[in-house]
Amino acid sequence: MKVAIDGPAGSGKSTIARMIAERLGFLYINSGSLYRAIAFLALCEGIDWRDIEKMISLAKKHHFDYLADGSVLVDEERLAEELRTPEVDAIVSQVSAIPQIRAEVNSIIRKISEGKDVVSEGRDITTVVFPDADVKLYLDASPKIRAERRYHERLGKQVPDKNEGDGVASISIEEIRKNIEMRDKLDAQKPIGALKIAEDAIYLDTSDLTIEQVYDKVYKILRARIAHGR
Template sequence: MKPEHRKAKTIAIDGPAAAGKSSVGLALAQHLGYLFFDTGVMYRAITLLALEQGVPLDDEEALGVLAETTIIDVQPPAGHDDGRYYTVLVGARDITWALRTPQVDASVSYVAAHPRVRLALTAQQRRIGQRGRVVMVGRDIGTVVMPDADIKFYLDASPEERARRRYDELVARGQEADYDAILADLRERDRLDSTRAVAPLRRAPDAIYVDTTGLSRDEVVERLLDLLGAREEVSSS
């Protein structure tokens, strides 16, 4: 009898902004029955708190203290029927929806660039990842946060494709959108993410590269499931 394939308990998905990490990671997690953990929510949480408390976004010491003293948890969305994909808690406060404001969107890359903030939040991300049964999405998961993840994917797409996706998302929400401005913002975000001093955006040597340009979310998910099956078969042979 053929042995049962070993299922990856920790799956890391990295890549630049709007490469499809979140939508693909969510669908993959739902298919597997895993927690979907977009680690960007932790940086958004610190950004939200900094904005609320009037902490300057260029004050690394103050932001570092905030990140070091704030316990953030990410849990499955059980018990909520408001369309959320996970629940983000700071203590007993549910901040899940407060993380998606335009003010947080515009500020999070600057907060995430501070080494002290990244160091503090990396430890919290590992704590959640080590529970297992998680699809963890971000920009340094396979290289820094979970270098020993069972399997790593790096999703990418052309800047023009990523800008078009972001434009379509905003229009679908009824928000005004400027494609050229979005493209310029994505390129600047790529520059910030890839040149920061700590944990820059890069592909882990053992990550599987997947170009999502021209592919639908479902097509990418099917590709990852195929790759997971292939990896599981190799690991069990």
């Protein structure tokens, strides 16, 4: 069974997808983590994301995989907090807008998903990666709510700021909101893999819902589909 979940940054799709995958025993795939991994590698190797040829070579020379919890493996090394820094945030949308990078990431996801029950989430999972998914969902929320969620997520994970030693990243909610709105605009304007709601996707606005409430709604939808053999 393939469950596909799309939505903008901070809409709750990653948390919900992870919870649902764990509950059902499905593999959890976060497509955004692959784009973040490629952006992180570019920063580490001093590659300018504007150098398309080098970015393509970078994506192809490394081996990517997922652990059961959705963590990304790059050449057998697990990456997690490294992918959620302000530096990665600043370029990941531009990296993910490169058509050749999108094609490579989509190919990786499809290959990993072959023959497996999967909950996959991202921005074009329902429209490009798995257009024939058994269940399609689109989670949304206001930019203000999404910025607050990302801010508190960083506080909880104690993401270091390179300019502040071991302290929590100093980026403010307002800065996060501006980054989110910029990314929304870029994602909507991508020539390939633009963020949009699939015609047959179930739309859920999570702005005024707790994670538990969203989870309950999504789980009921999936149980109903499973019960009907769909």
